[in-house]
Amino acid sequence: MAVAKKTTTKKASAAKTVKSAPKKAARDKVVLAYSGGLDTSVDIHWLQENYNVDVIAIAVNVGQPPSKDDIVARALRNGAIKADFIDVRKEFVEDYIWPALKANAMYQNVYPLSTAVARPLITKVLADVAKKEGAKYIAHGCTAKGNDQVRFDVGLISQNPDLKIIAPMREWVTTREEEIDYAKKNGIEIIVKKSSPYSRDENLWGNSCECGILEDPWEEPPAGAWAYTVDPAKAPAAPKYIEIGFEKGIPVCLDGVRMDGVKLIETLNELAGKYGVGRIDHVEDRLVGIKSRETYECPAAITLIAAHRGLEALTLPKDTIEFKRIIEQKFSQLIYDGLWYEGLRENLQAFID
Numbered sequence: 527m528a529v530a531k532k533t534t535t536k537k538a539s540a541a542k543t544v545k546s547a548p549k550k551a552a553r554d555k556v557v558l559a560y561s562g563g564l565d566t567s568v569d570i571h572w573l574q575e576n577y578n579v580d581v582i583a584i585a586v587n588v589g590q591p592p593s594k595d596d597i598v599a600r601a602l603r604n605g606a607i608k609a610d611f612i613d614v615r616k617e618f619v620e621d622y623i624w625p626a627l628k629a630n631a632m633y634q635n636v637y638p639l640s641t642a643v644a645r646p647l648i649t650k651v652l653a654d655v656a657k658k659e660g661a662k663y664i665a666h667g668c669t670a671k672g673n674d675q676v677r678f679d680v681g682l683i684s685q686n687p688d689l690k691i692i693a694p695m696r697e698w699v700t701t702r703e704e705e706i707d708y709a710k711k712n713g714i715e716i717i718v719k720k721s722s723p724y725s726r727d728e729n730l731w732g733n734s735c736e737c738g739i740l741e742d743p744w745e746e747p748p749a750g751a752w753a754y755t756v757d758p759a760k761a762p763a764a765p766k767y768i769e770i771g772f773e774k775g776i777p778v779c780l781d782g783v784r785m786d787g788v789k790l791i792e793t794l795n796e797l798a799g800k801y802g803v804g805r806i807d808h809v810e811d812r813l814v815g816i817k818s819r820e821t822y823e824c825p826a827a828i829t830l831i832a833a834h835r836g837l838e839a840l841t842l843p844k845d846t847i848e849f850k851r852i853i854e855q856k857f858s859q860l861i862y863d864g865l866w867y868e869g870l871r872e873n874l875q876a877f878i879d
């Protein structure tokens with residue numbers, strides 16, 4: 527484990543003439559990608575203990591459901607020297623979701639990349655805070671099994687190659703029970719939710735669910751795996767029509783009512799979710815080489831991509847559509863692989879725009 531130097535002892539010659547007590551050497555700082563959940567709450571203490579660093583806890587609002595308590599205040603009570611909850615929903619929609627929508631971006635033709643497309647923005651926010659605070663380290667809560675560790679590492683390094691990345695959950699392989707024990711022993715305040723067999727990630731563009739019984743592809747996802755959509759069998763019998771207005775490939779109104787992107791996506795998530803639209807059950811090929819069964823609920827994304835493709839069918843020449851489908855595949859793969867800041871993504875974006 528790479529451990530930060532505990533102190534920097536400089537032999538200052540001027541020290542002999544100065545009477546005041548020697549100043550405590552400033553500790554290095556780490557910006558922690560913080561969610562308020564068990565892992566990242568415990569990480570605040572773990573980072574101080576193992577790396578002797580000051581922790582700045584940053585939560586990024588990309589439209590995940592709010593926590594039951596004030597997670598910023600709790601991070602401070604748990605020892606962070608600073609904490610913040612930064613709302614980037616508008617930027618998320620305009621600079622990440624809309625470009626993905628214009629590309630009809632779907633990984634393996636089924637998953638609208640909801641988790642993947644948020645990661646580059648989160649890394650940008652963290653790197654910006656690190657720069658402002660003069661922090662040398664960034665920490666994230668990803669484990670060694672998923673795609674997100676790669677997306678964080680690659681995203682952060684593309685922002686600033688000098689940043690040093692710490693992933694506590696890659697170094698400290700632990701169980702939920704051990705973490706709860708560690709929290710108790712160290713007086714860490716946590717919100718212990720009812721233990722869930724699933725691991726979820728949520729934002730405006732969609733919700734993902736993995737682990738538990740889902741790992742058996744013979745099993746149909748149980749009702750409890752779905753949290754944001756109504757079972758299509760229980761949806762209202764009468765269909766509902768909704769008119770989506772686009773300008774330059776970007777949705778701007780619903781049934782003639784103009785609204786900003788965040789509101790438009792929230793509204794569609796609720797509306798289409800009530801009809802069971804946007805449920806996805808997928809055995810996915812992860813970037814790290816494993817297959818994993820996941821379910822997704824992405825009502826707004828699925829509705830908007832279908833509408834956007836319909837619009838293209840009406841307006842684009844045949845050859846352009848065919849060629850765009852090839853570009854879209856590559857574009858989606860780049861997002862999935864955490865390569866948003868790669869030059870090729872920008873070049874493909876220019877064609878798509």
Ligand code: ARG
Pocket residue numbers: 639641642673674725726727734735736810820
């Ligand atoms: N497999 C998806 C992806 O890599 C989503 C993973 C989100 N994490 C979770 N714990 N559900 O983009």
